[in-house]
Amino acid sequence: MTTPPDQPQTPPSNSANLPNLPNLPDEQPASRTAQPSYDSMGLGRTPGQRGAEILAGLRAEIMNTPESAALARLSGRIVARILRSLQSRNLAGINFIGARLYGMKELARRALPPGDQPATVVEVAAGFSPRSIEFAQAHSHVTVIEVDLPDVVEEKQKRLQRARMIEIPANLSWLSADLGVTPLAAVLEGRQVDVIVAEGLLAYFEPSESIRIARQFRDSLKPGGVFITDLPRRQGILDAQSQSGMRMFSRQAGSFLTIADGEEGAQQLFSEAGYVDVQVHYPSTLAETLNLATPVFDYEYLVSGRNPATEAPPLKRLPLRRPPPRPPRHQQQAAPHRRRTTKRRAATRPLIKRRRAEPGQRSSAHDCVQHITREVSLARNT
Numbered sequence: 415m416t417t418p419p420d421q422p423q424t425p426p427s428n429s430a431n432l433p434n435l436p437n438l439p440d441e442q443p444a445s446r447t448a449q450p451s452y453d454s455m456g457l458g459r460t461p462g463q464r465g466a467e468i469l470a471g472l473r474a475e476i477m478n479t480p481e482s483a484a485l486a487r488l489s490g491r492i493v494a495r496i497l498r499s500l501q502s503r504n505l506a507g508i509n510f511i512g513a514r515l516y517g518m519k520e521l522a523r524r525a526l527p528p529g530d531q532p533a534t535v536v537e538v539a540a541g542f543s544p545r546s547i548e549f550a551q552a553h554s555h556v557t558v559i560e561v562d563l564p565d566v567v568e569e570k571q572k573r574l575q576r577a578r579m580i581e582i583p584a585n586l587s588w589l590s591a592d593l594g595v596t597p598l599a600a601v602l603e604g605r606q607v608d609v610i611v612a613e614g615l616l617a618y619f620e621p622s623e624s625i626r627i628a629r630q631f632r633d634s635l636k637p638g639g640v641f642i643t644d645l646p647r648r649q650g651i652l653d654a655q656s657q658s659g660m661r662m663f664s665r666q667a668g669s670f671l672t673i674a675d676g677e678e679g680a681q682q683l684f685s686e687a688g689y690v691d692v693q694v695h696y697p698s699t700l701a702e703t704l705n706l707a708t709p710v711f712d713y714e715y716l717v718s719g720r721n722p723a724t725e726a727p728p729l730k731r732l733p734l735r736r737p738p739p740r741p742p743r744h745q746q747q748a749a750p751h752r753r754r755t756t757k758r759r760a761a762t763r764p765l766i767k768r769r770r771a772e773p774g775q776r777s778s779a780h781d782c783v784q785h786i787t788r789e790v791s792l793a794r795n796t
C-alpha cells in the first residue's frame with residue numbers, strides 16, 4: 415500500500431520529494447464525510463474539500479506567507495473574500511483562523527519529547543494547511559506525516575510542486591486514506607507516533623463516530639503520546655448563528671455534528687476515547703500567548719489528551735485561562751438579529767432552479783456566479 419514514512423528520502427527538491435502518494439485500496443464504501451456532493455461553487459467534490467479550500471483561501475488572504483499563497487486556489491480565495499467581507503464587523507471571527515492554526519501548532523510543539531529526540535508527528539485531515547510544512551521546516555529532527563483523502567493529497571502535492579519558491583522539507587511525507595472507514599493504525603502500518611493532530615475533522619462526524627475515531631487514533635500513539643484536536647463549543651456555535659459568514663461556511667463545509675457542551679463536554683469526549691491528562695484550551699488565550707492577531711472569537715476549544723502510560727511524565731499543566739466575559743448582547747459587534755421579513759423569505763428562495771446534480775458534480779462557471787450571488791443576497795437579508 416504505502417511507502418513507509420521513514421524510508422530514506424531524496425534531497426529536498428519539489429518534484430523529488432513528492433512521489434509517496436500511497437492510496438489505500440478503496441474496498442469499503444466511503445464514510446459520510448468522504449462522499450461527493452454537489453459542488454455549487456467549484457470548490458471541491460466533498461464538503462470537507464470545500465471547507466479545506468475556503469480555509470486555504472482565508473489563510474492566503476490574511477497571512478502573507480508563500481506557503482499559504484501556494485496552497486490556495488482562485489475559487490477558494492474568491493469565496494474567502496466574500497466571507498471576509500461578510501465578517502467585516504466581526505474581525506474576531508477571522509482571527510480565529512490564525513489562532514486555531516498556530517495554537518494547535520504550539521500544542522504539538524509542547525507535546526514533542528524533550529530535547530532533540532527523534533519523534534514523529536502525524537497531521538490527519540491536513541487539507542491545504544501549511545502547518546505541517548512549517549512544522550517540518552522548524553523541527554528537522556521530527557518526521558512529519560500528513561494524511562487526507564486521496565484527491566486532497568494529490569491536489570496538495572500538485573500545488574506544492576508548482577510553487578517553485580517552496581522547498582519541501584525532506585522530513586515531510588504524505589499518506590492517503592478515508593479515516594472514517596480505515597483505522598489510522600492500518601494507514602501507518604502499525605507504526606506508533608508521538609503526536610497526532612486533527613484540525614477540522616471530528617466535528618463533522620456523529621459524536622459516537624468521533625469517539626470511535628479518537629479511540630482508534632490512540633492505537634497509533636506511543637504510550638504517553640498526545641492527540642490534539644479542535645472541538646466546536648456549544649456556546650460559540652450558538653453565538654455564530656448570527657454571523658452570515660459562518661453560516662455560508664457551514665453551507666459549503668457541512669454542519670457540525672460533534673459539539674462540546676462546555677469544557678466538561680470536551681473532557682468527557684476525550685475520556686470516553688481513553689485519553690488522560692486532558693487539557694482544554696481557548697484559541698483566544700493561545701493567540702495572546704503567541705502574539706497573534708486578537709481579538710479572537712472562541713468558536714471552538716483546542717483539546718489535547720495523552721495516551722495513558724506509566725512511564726510517561728505528566729503533561730506540564732498550564733493554567734486554563736478563561737476568556738473575559740462576553741459583553742452584553744447590545745454591545746456586541748455582530749449585526750443585530752433582524753426579524754424574518756417577507757423580503758428575506760423571497761431572498762432565500764433559490765434564484766436558480768436546482769438541476770438534479772450528480773454527487774461531486776461541479777457546477778458551471780455561470781452556476782457558480784449565481785450561487786455566489788445568492789449567498790451574498792442571503793447574507794445581506796439576514
Ligand SMILES: C[S@@+](CC[C@H](N)C(=O)[O-])C[C@H]1O[C@@H](n2cnc3c(N)ncnc32)[C@H](O)[C@@H]1O
Pocket residue numbers: 445447448462463465466469470538539540541542543561562563566591592593594595612613614615667
Ligand atoms: C474542514 S477541512 C480542514 C482542513 C485543514 N485541517 C484545515 O484546517 O485547513 C476537513 C479536511 O478533512 C478531510 N477529511 C474529511 N473526511 C475525511 C475522511 N473520512 N478521511 C480523511 N480525511 C478526511 C477533508 O478532505 C479536508 O481536507
